Amino acid sequence: MIDVHSHILWDLDDGARTFDDSMAMLRMAAQTGTTDIVATPHANSQFAFRPEAVEEKLSLLRESTAGLIRIHSGCDFHLHYDNIQDALANPAKYTIAHRSYLLVEFSEMFVARQIDAVVSKMLAAGIVPIITHPERNLALQQRLDDLSRWVKGGCLVQVTAQSLLGRFGSKSQRFAELLLKKNLVHVIASDAHDSTDRPPRLDLAYAYIAENYNPELARRLFVENPAKVLEGGPIYVDALEPGQRHDTRRRWFRW
Ligand SMILES: [Fe+2]
Numbered sequence: 705m706i707d708v709h710s711h712i713l714w715d716l717d718d719g720a721r722t723f724d725d726s727m728a729m730l731r732m733a734a735q736t737g738t739t740d741i742v743a744t745p746h747a748n749s750q751f752a753f754r755p756e757a758v759e760e761k762l763s764l765l766r767e768s769t770a771g772l773i774r775i776h777s778g779c780d781f782h783l784h785y786d787n788i789q790d791a792l793a794n795p796a797k798y799t800i801a802h803r804s805y806l807l808v809e810f811s812e813m814f815v816a817r818q819i820d821a822v823v824s825k826m827l828a829a830g831i832v833p834i835i836t837h838p839e840r841n842l843a844l845q846q847r848l849d850d851l852s853r854w855v856k857g858g859c860l861v862q863v864t865a866q867s868l869l870g871r872f873g874s875k876s877q878r879f880a881e882l883l884l885k886k887n888l889v890h891v892i893a894s895d896a897h898d899s900t901d902r903p904p905r906l907d908l909a910y911a912y913i914a915e916n917y918n919p920e921l922a923r924r925l926f927v928e929n930p931a932k933v934l935e936g937g938p939i940y941v942d943a944l945e946p947g948q949r950h951d952t953r954r955r956w957f958r959w
Contacts, residue, residue: 803936865909
């Protein structure tokens, strides 16, 4: 499995605190079936994104884990004005593996029309936004139509593995299920912050999807789509129009 969202780099944000924490998280990820993990420290008003520190920590961890797991660079990018301007000017600075896809976290007080404009600017700059864990965002939980429009317009959606298992409460769990049923989930990731409360594990959620939906879907959400995200390649997306049947769905690719 490939985990595209994690806070495994120590002393950069509210994730791992020490080098040992980072190593423990990486060992746990590898032991539970993750082959590749993307380190995505926050870029928000509380934590500045420091690309040199990210690279330095990545190389130390790559050396120390020696073949246990592949570690890639990325960012948990908060959607606010200064961040957006900087990403549009330097797209590869924040994207996953410096390619096309960018994790974007919405504030809980967004204005939908402004998001439309930001999304089109990002797409024009070659950045494909991946909206992170809408199921945990109180505003997005009420805005399924907007979310669906952003997906049609070019965004992808990432759900947090633990949301499906109830870690963030029943509302988040129900909304995650609804998104799955509407074909509005493209990637499931851990968003791990430590080894205990929010661990870097995908295995339990993988089993949940394989059992309650189907094994093909589990493979797509935990392996195939995240692999495309790493490569910066196109992802197969299908979304149902309201009232549309599965066999008449429209299909297109995200690049
Ligand atoms: Fe995160």
